[in-house]
Amino acid sequence: MRAITVQRNGGPEVLxxxxxxxxxxxxxxxxxxxxxxxxNFIDTYFRQGIYPSKPPYTPGTEGAGTVVALGDxxxxxxxxxxxxxxxxxxxxxxxxxxxxxRTVRVPDAVGSDVAASVLLQGMTAHYLTHDxxxxxxGDTVLVHAGAGGTGLLVTQMAKGLGARVxxxxxxxAKAELSRGAGAAATLRYTDDVAGRVRELTDGAGVAAVxxxxxxxxxxxxxxxxxxxxxxxxxxxxxxxxxxxDLQQLNSHGSLYIQRPSxxxxxxxxxxxxxxxxxxxxxxADGTLRFLVGASYPLADAARAHTxxxxxxxxxxxxxxx
Numbered sequence: 550m551r552a553i554t555v556q557r558n559g560g561p562e563v564l565x566x567x568x569x570x571x572x573x574x575x576x577x578x579x580x581x582x583x584x585x586x587x588x589n590f591i592d593t594y595f596r597q598g599i600y601p602s603k604p605p606y607t608p609g610t611e612g613a614g615t616v617v618a619l620g621d622x623x624x625x626x627x628x629x630x631x632x633x634x635x636x637x638x639x640x641x642x643x644x645x646x647x648x649x650x651r652t653v654r655v656p657d658a659v660g661s662d663v664a665a666s667v668l669l670q671g672m673t674a675h676y677l678t679h680d681x682x683x684x685x686x687g688d689t690v691l692v693h694a695g696a697g698g699t700g701l702l703v704t705q706m707a708k709g710l711g712a713r714v715x716x717x718x719x720x721x722a723k724a725e726l727s728r729g730a731g732a733a734a735t736l737r738y739t740d741d742v743a744g745r746v747r748e749l750t751d752g753a754g755v756a757a758v759x760x761x762x763x764x765x766x767x768x769x770x771x772x773x774x775x776x777x778x779x780x781x782x783x784x785x786x787x788x789x790x791x792x793x794d795l796q797q798l799n800s801h802g803s804l805y806i807q808r809p810s811x812x813x814x815x816x817x818x819x820x821x822x823x824x825x826x827x828x829x830x831x832x833a834d835g836t837l838r839f840l841v842g843a844s845y846p847l848a849d850a851a852r853a854h855t856x857x858x859x860x861x862x863x864x865x866x867x868x869x870x
Contacts, residue, residue, distance in 0.1 A: 551870065552642030553850045556605045558598035561851040561858075564641075569607060571644055574620035578646045581632060585665035586640050586868040587611030588853050590761075590786055596854065599789065608850075609640030613655060613664035623649045631655045633664040633829075635672065635811070641850055643870045650818055653825040656833050662841045663832070666698065666865035669811065671828030671837070672821075673783065674702035676814035678710060681807055682757035682779040686711030689750055691742075691758045691773050693766050694786060695732055696723035698840070698865035703759050704730040705837055712756075715749055717742060717766070719860055726840070726863055738765065743772035754778060754802075764788035776802030783809055786860070840864030 552569035574580040592608050594600040613633040616626050626632065626649045634640075636651040655664040678684045684707045692707070694700045695716025704714045708731035716732040718724045724735040736745050746755060754775035760766055761784030770780050782790060798804040815821040831837030842864030845853040849868075856862050 550643040551847065552607050552639065553609075553847065554605055554607055555596055555602070558596065558602065558604060560597075561854040563596065564608070564851045564854065566848040566850065569642060572639065572642075572646045574618055574623075574646050576621040577623060577648055577650070578620040579616045579623060579626050579632070579649045579652065580618035580620075581612070581614040581634070581637070581645050581647055581652075582617045583612045583640060583643055583645050583870050584614040584661040585612060586847070586870065587635070587666035587669060588850075588857060588866040588868060589669055590784055590857065593854055593858055594785070599785075607639030607642050609642070609645070610637050611635045611665060611669045612637055612640040612645060613661045614645075616652075617644075620646075620649070625649050626652060631664075633668050635669040641847065641868060643847075651821060653829060656829060659829065659832055662844060662867045662869075663839050666841060666867050667702075667828060667832065667839050668825060670698040670865060671702055671831075671839070672815060672824040673699055673811050674706050675824045675827050676809065676811065677703055677759055677781055677783060678706040680814060681781045681783070681809050682759075684710040684712045684757070688712040688756040689753075690714055691746060691755045691770070692716045692732070693758070693760045693762045693770070694718075694860075695727035695730070695735060696863045697761070697786075698842070699761055699784075700759075701726065701730045701840060701864060702837065704732050707731075709836065715746060715755065717762075723863055730838070742766075742769040746773040750775075757781060759783065762786045763790050767793070771797055771801050771804065774801060774804050776804075778802065778804055780804055780806040781809065782806065786858075841867055843867070844869060
């Protein structure tokens with residue numbers, strides 16, 4: 550098969566396209582012929598070595614495709630099933646192995662590009678708005694990177710729960726996308742974000758900040774929250790958040806802060822089923838809309854990473870083997 554291999558940690562240039570051995574499903578796994586691959590910021594963290602990785606390896610955990618073989622003991626899936634997943638192994642490839650119980654059947658009406666890239670972001674948006682800080686009717690929340698794939702979904706889910714959403718974006722086009730998802734107001738990163746948030750909330754601040762940007766936005770996030778507000782630092786698109794004095798949580802009004810991960814929120818089959826079903830049911834009934842903003846051939850994975858990290862993309866990013 551053809552695949553992307555990382556021989557050493559580094560920049561996008563370490564993503565090498567070439568031949569690789571076909572994987573074999575272990576007991577409990579299925580082998581999937583990949584039709585589309587979801588590209589996420591976490592892939593760049595592993596590539597750079599920010600998160601531990603052991604080159605050489607094929608990156609990627611998310612994708613969609615057709616089951617072509619079953620490992621021993623698999624009874625919940627059949628050859629020919631069309632599935633999506635966010636817990637695959639080496640999905641930047643034409644073939645990938647996935648635990649059978651971490652796949653979800655894809656409705657006929659959902660395209661492979663959407664199915665491949667919505668699950669991780671959709672389940673992340675679900676736990677952020679339903680668990681990390683359960684949005685309440687009448688809340689105002691701040692969503693950083695409001696035109697990104699996760700940001701657009703967080704905005705839709707928060708609004709669906711009765712919240713007013715303020716988002717941050719980097720351009721007029723992204724502001725339009727964010728407003729289209731339901732944001733009541735959009736701010737630029739170059740604005741006095743905390744000051745504008747205070748103006749928009751009559752000085753009160755927001756109930757929660759959903760911050761997937763990290764280093765560049767954390768101080769504005771802290772200054773934007775109301776007393777007893779929540780800072781949910783779920784990503785680091787601009788780089789990891791530097792260590793800071795927890796006394797700041799006191800001085801900003803006894804704030805709560807969390808650094809969550811999807812894995813802990815889909816640790817049980819029941820949680821995975823609940824969150825994945827919410828996402829695909831929402832796509833099917835139209836209550837959730839999802840934008841695939843950029844699609845690249847698998848061989849151009851380096852360009853996809855470059856554009857993603859430069860914030861040139863909107864919505865989700867996919868690779869097509």
